Amino acid sequence: DAGVIQSPRHEVTEMGQEVTLRCKPISGHDYLFWYRQTMMRGLELLIYFNNNVPIDDSGMPEDRFSAKMPNASFSTLKIQPSEPRDSAVYFCASTSFRDNYEQYFGPGTRLTVT
Amino acid sequence: KQEVTQIPAALSVPEGENLVLNCSFTDSAIYNLQWFRQDPGKGLTSLLLIQSSQREQTSGRLNASLDKSSGRSTLYIAASQPGDSATYLCAVRVPFQGGSEKLVFGKGMKLTVNP
Numbered sequence: 001d002a003g004v005i006q007s008p009r010h011e012v013t014e015m016g017q018e019v020t021l022r023c024k025p026i027s028g029h030d031y032l033f034w035y036r037q038t039m040m041r042g043l044e045l046l047i048y049f050n051n052n053v054p055i056d057d058s059g060m061p062e063d064r065f066s067a068k069m070p071n072a073s074f075s076t077l078k079i080q081p082s083e084p085r086d087s088a089v090y091f092c093a094s095t096s097f098r099d100n101y102e103q104y105f106g107p108g109t110r111l112t113v114t
Numbered sequence: 115k116q117e118v119t120q121i122p123a124a125l126s127v128p129e130g131e132n133l134v135l136n137c138s139f140t141d142s143a144i145y146n147l148q149w150f151r152q153d154p155g156k157g158l159t160s161l162l163l164i165q166s167s168q169r170e171q172t173s174g175r176l177n178a179s180l181d182k183s184s185g186r187s188t189l190y191i192a193a194s195q196p197g198d199s200a201t202y203l204c205a206v207r208v209p210f211q212g213g214s215e216k217l218v219f220g221k222g223m224k225l226t227v228n229p
Contacts, residue, residue, distance in 0.1 A: 004157075033217075043203070043219040056210060091157060100165065101207060102148060103217060105158040 004106035006092050012112045018080040021109045024073055025094030033103065034067055034077050035091040043091070049075065082113045116141045116208050120220035129196060129229050135189040137204035137220055142182050145207040145215065149178050149189050152201045152222065161202075162189070194227045201225070 005024040013019055025032045033048040047057040052069045060067070064083070069075040079086055089110050093103040117140045127133060137147070146165045150158040162171045162178040164187070170179040177190040191198055203222040210216045 042221040043205075045216050048216070056216065093158075100163060101146065102160055102163045104160060105150075107157040110155075 004092055004094055004104055006090075006106035006109050008109060009107060010110050010112075012114065013082055014114055015083055016081045017113075018078065019082045019086075019111060019113075021077040021090050021092075021111070023075045023077070023092030023106060025075070025092070026104055027073070028098070029094035029096040029104075030072070031095045031101070032069060032075050033093040033095075034075070035093065035105075037089045037091060037108070046077070079111075082111075084113045087111055087113050116144075116206065116218045118204060118206055118218050118220040120202075120204060120223045122223065123221065124224040124226075126226040126228065127194060129194060129227055131194050131227075133191040133194050133225070135191070135202050135204075135223055135225070137187040137189070139185045139187075139206050139218075141208065142185055143209060144182065145209070147178075147180055147187050148205050148207070148217070149176075149187075150203045150205065152203060154200075158203065194225075196227050196229045198227050199225055 007022045030051050034046040035043050037043045046059045047067045048055055049069045067077045089108045091105050091108045093105045095101050095103045119138045144166050148163045149161045151161050152158050164171045164180040175192040180187045201222040201224045203219055205217045205219040207217050
């Protein structure tokens with residue numbers, strides 16, 4: 001398996017623009033997680049899905065953030081409108097019972113909002 | 115609220131030393147504990163996962179132990195090499211609200227192994 005795939009790897013956008021981050025989990029994994037990493041706050045869980053259904057979105061900072069998982073092999077995290085304080089690295093991870101819930105992370109998307 | 119602490123935040127050592135990285139957590143109600151490695155500008159690579167019922171796990175030069183009752187885990191790196199330089203994070207998988215669960219991460223420890 002190619003591992004968790006994220007795109008784009010880097011995104012630079014202007015304040016107010018819409019940003020969409022994409023993730024393809026490992027095939028067969030039924031849990032998908034979105035994290036945000038900053039120097040100040042470290043790694044924070046934003047939202048996670050089980051069998052394509054959002055289970056916990058309490059980490060989503062505000063209504064400007066939304067996430068979807070239309071099928072088992074694809075998820076998006078959207079920020080609209082983006083703000084400079086959204087600048088961070090966004091990671092996607094996946095896991096399943098067969099892997100003892102060991103989470104496998106993608107390479108991340110480095111977002112810069114100017 | 116579960117909190118995970120890693121002290122010190124950074125460590126610089128000469129090549130060849132045996133290292134102990136510490137991780138502490140405030141609530142012993144965990145499902146498992148996972149150690150990750152993160153290279154600059156890269157994602158997280160899982161190193162070891164210890165289930166709550168286990169005491170330790172080993173992989174090559176790495177050995178991780180878990181003392182759930184005292185809220186501590188250590189990652190032991192034998193005969194450190196410059197290639198071990200990275201940030202090491204520990205995370206605990208815990209029950210969360212409404213029957214869900216989450217990974218709670220420490221801030222990480224940046225290790226530099228000097229040749």
